[in-house]
Amino acid sequence: MAGLFSGFMVDTWFEASVVAVVAGTVGFFVMLRGATFAAHAIPQGAFTGAAGAALVGANSLVGVGTFSLLGVVAIARWGRRGRHDVVIALCLVTLLGVGSLFLSMSSQYAEQTFSLLFGEPLAVSSGDLVPTVLLGAVCIAVVVVLYRRLVLSSLAPELAAVQGIRPERVELWFLLSVGAATTLALPIVGALLVFSLMIGPPAAARFLTNRPAGAIAASGALALATVWASIVASFFSNWPIGFFVGSFAVVWYVFGRELVTWRQRRLRNGQRGMARRSGPSAVGLAR
Amino acid sequence: MSLLHVIFAPGLFSSPSVQAAMTVGGVVALVCAPVGVFTVMRGQSFAGHAFSDISATGGSAAFLLGISPLLGFALMGLAGAGAMEALGAGRHRGRDLVTGIVLGAGLGISALLLYLSTTVHTTTGAAVTVLFGSIFAVSSASWPTVIAFGAAALSLVAVVYRPLLLSSISPDLAAAQGTRASLVGAAYMGALALSVALSALTIGAILSTALLIGPAAAALRLAKTPGRATAWAGAIALGSVWAGIVLAYDSYGWPPVHQGWPVSFFVVTLVLICYLLAQLPAWRGR
Secondary structure (H helix, E strand, C coil), X not given: CHHHHCHHHHHHHHHHHHHHHHHHHHHHHHHHCCCHXXXXXXXXXXXXXXXXXXXXXXXXXXXXXXXXXXXXXXXXXXXXXXXXXXXXHHHHHHHHHHHHHHHHHCHHHHHHHHHHHHCCHHHCCHHHHHHHHHHHHHHHHHHXXXXXXXXXXXXXXXXXXXXXXXXXXXXXXXHHHHHHHHHHHHHHHCCXXXXXXXXXXXXXXXXXXXXXXXXXXXXHHHHXXXXXXXXXXXXXXXXXXXXXXXXXXXXXXXXXXXXXXXXXHHHHHHHHHHHHHHCHHHHHHHC | CHHHHHHCCCCCCCCHHHHHHHHHHHHHHHHHHHHHXXXXXXXXXXXXXXXXXXXXXXXXXXXXXXXXHHHHHHHHHHHHHHHHHHHCCCCCCCHHHHHHHHHHHHHHHHHHHHHHHHHHCCCCCHHHHHHHCCHHHCCHHHHHHHHHHHXXXXXXXHHCHHHHHHHHHCHHHHHHCCCCHHHHHHHHHHHHHHHHHHHHHHHCHHHHHHHHHHHHHHHHHHXXXXXXXXXXXXXXXXXXXXXXXHHHHHHHHCCCCCCCCCHHHHHHHHHHHHHHHHHHHHHHXX
């Protein structure tokens, strides 16, 4: 237990918490806009950046940032024309193809590759703290400034167009914030599981409340819980953190679904009970 | 003659591992073509990609247990298809979210299995092998399985061809004609899982999307009917895989490590070039 909060783990806890809040917040819009595939493709493609950085000996944060930016620009640029999902898939495999080339050139880093793919919470160094906090703050700021435009263009595109909101610009900024969140989260959670942190908590939060602000708060809280529990579990079991993050996403989602089903059933039973007591008029009121 | 030798390095066609790779790659390319065309038409690239990542879980399990990777890819792919159907990925609304949740679970388990296999086996390169693949490692003993899975995927598509086509183009019309969308969808998901497993064997689990989506997307630009699109997709996939194998064989002396560049890299690049070339007429026309 003592080792869990010792010197170098403090950095991990702090940085992981920043990552969770950012991922939970951005993730809400990922879910709202149905951008799961993009949120999956950007981190997975950005893995190439980490592999490339390892090859040339650069900072992996720079590599991941560069390649997620590349992915974001490509998806935003070509995604408008042609089929969105096809463009995302092709951007992703192109990046990964280059990644496989990088890996083949530096095959001695098998262990490092594994932690890039599946996460390594202890990989945090105190030198990364400042860029992490800055990038996280920028990410949150973008979402806050664009809040109304993001919600409106996701839920009512026609209304957004009437108000003069340019969807492609909103999309680009949104994808950029996904890219920034990716850059933060990739070293800790791993390239393959970043998107799980972005969709699991918001998917459950959507079931808990209907108001966007409330859902964002709930999503951030659930993401924090996911990351904290995953770090503890990974610390004690020595299993990769990605496994726990992926599993918690499923748990939250199923929990939220069951909660809604249970609530609806209770509501229906309640209505039936009222109808039995006082006739049809009460049903009308209840509805 | 010397130019021919530059392109087709000496000993290329007599090498048994190249012959095996060419055969397996050819079968896989032809199976991926029709399934890929439907995947692009139905807008289910994400599901296709999710299967490829989930099949990585199967690959990891196979590595841990020491069974054939293809069996692992296919079984886990089918399990993933079942999970998505159970959670309601068949409905259009929220489809991507459910796909993503299942995918995340699969990748998480894959992380665990690969970690466990590093503790059981002494090798650490399992993650790279499973995820990025190596067609030269395919043993000739797996040919019967490859052909059986390929035939199963193709016959699934053939059996539901007409209702699948209708429900891909116009779900409402298909429903009006009494097509059972869920049954057709389930058959298609099964075929998708099988062909992704085959493709994962060829170019690695997380890259298998390239062979599924790329040729089909290019083909749908070039051809107007599904039949012709399938033919184009088959030709592009076959060309990319074979040319990729030849290039990978050639690259053996290339810098910087002189161990050959990965086949997957060449196949993905060639597929992308074909897709971009197929876009050209449309760009010029604007």
